[in-house]
Amino acid sequence: MAGQCRPFKKGNIMVINRSVLGEHTISDSEQRQADKWMEHFDGSELMDWQRYVLSCFPKEEFYELPEDIYRLSAMHKYSTYNKFVWDTVVRNGCIASATLSLAFKPKVVVEFGVHGGFTTLLLCKINKNARIHAVDNSSILADYANVMYPRLPTCYVPLMHNVKNLSLHIMDSYMFDMFGKVDLCFVDGDHFNSGVEWDTWRAWANRNKEGDWCIAWDDYHPNNPDVYNIVNDFVKEVGYPLQKIVSWVWIGNKEISENDLINLKGI
Numbered sequence: 001m002a003g004q005c006r007p008f009k010k011g012n013i014m015v016i017n018r019s020v021l022g023e024h025t026i027s028d029s030e031q032r033q034a035d036k037w038m039e040h041f042d043g044s045e046l047m048d049w050q051r052y053v054l055s056c057f058p059k060e061e062f063y064e065l066p067e068d069i070y071r072l073s074a075m076h077k078y079s080t081y082n083k084f085v086w087d088t089v090v091r092n093g094c095i096a097s098a099t100l101s102l103a104f105k106p107k108v109v110v111e112f113g114v115h116g117g118f119t120t121l122l123l124c125k126i127n128k129n130a131r132i133h134a135v136d137n138s139s140i141l142a143d144y145a146n147v148m149y150p151r152l153p154t155c156y157v158p159l160m161h162n163v164k165n166l167s168l169h170i171m172d173s174y175m176f177d178m179f180g181k182v183d184l185c186f187v188d189g190d191h192f193n194s195g196v197e198w199d200t201w202r203a204w205a206n207r208n209k210e211g212d213w214c215i216a217w218d219d220y221h222p223n224n225p226d227v228y229n230i231v232n233d234f235v236k237e238v239g240y241p242l243q244k245i246v247s248w249v250w251i252g253n254k255e256i257s258e259n260d261l262i263n264l265k266g267i
Ligand SMILES: C[S@@+](CC[C@H](N)C(=O)[O-])C[C@H]1O[C@@H](n2cnc3c(N)ncnc32)[C@H](O)[C@@H]1O
Pocket: 111, 112, 113, 114, 115, 116, 117, 118, 119, 120, 135, 136, 137, 138, 141, 142, 171, 172, 173, 174, 188, 189, 190, 191, 195
């Protein structure tokens, strides 16, 4: 994860990082693209997981973000209903959380690192009968990856979607009592050294050994050497093969190729 980035004051003018402005422009043009694309979208030719995901998000219940919020952050992914559908169908935006959820049918989910709650929202909506424990040590959106985020509450998006199966825990992940029965753990909190190592090993120790379980990581890439090396050492030690679903890697009690996950049937 790249370093933190905060605005700084120059005289009386607040200077905002360029990447924020860049994102702003992308967000606007993608929004237009999504709106245009939606004019011809008829719901046919969807992958099974996509059809299921869309069925979990009725249009009339979708919380559209106020414009000044999504324009100033990475929140544009779920900014409007059109954008969400476009992102799901055209970009496979939520493929990892959706397909792992459908393959493992978790009842207890833990997510380390919540931020705006984009993955949390998916996990809550897709796993209707599960309890989703979302853990973050910051009560307002932390700035990261060189992006300055608006001062909104952590987990803002699922809270505004009014999900009923969410437990939000504002605390350091190492303080969270994992109760030893976790079916799906998504490790995406502290991306450095002991933080990711501790989360990884606690996820392992608290997996639900009596049922199906999986542990997934985001940002597994040599550019994030701590995540990359710690996950590599961890899988060597526990002896489970590291599997992949687009931008996430995972281990679990079942082996499922990326292709089989994407093409899951009978959902
Ligand atoms: C990459 S973001 C999470 C993104 C989120 N999982 C998603 O998919 O949208 C990382 C988050 O981890 C949180 N975090 C960092 N260190 C943490 C720690 N030790 N315990 C809990 N949360 C932590 C940060 O506050 C930040 O909100």
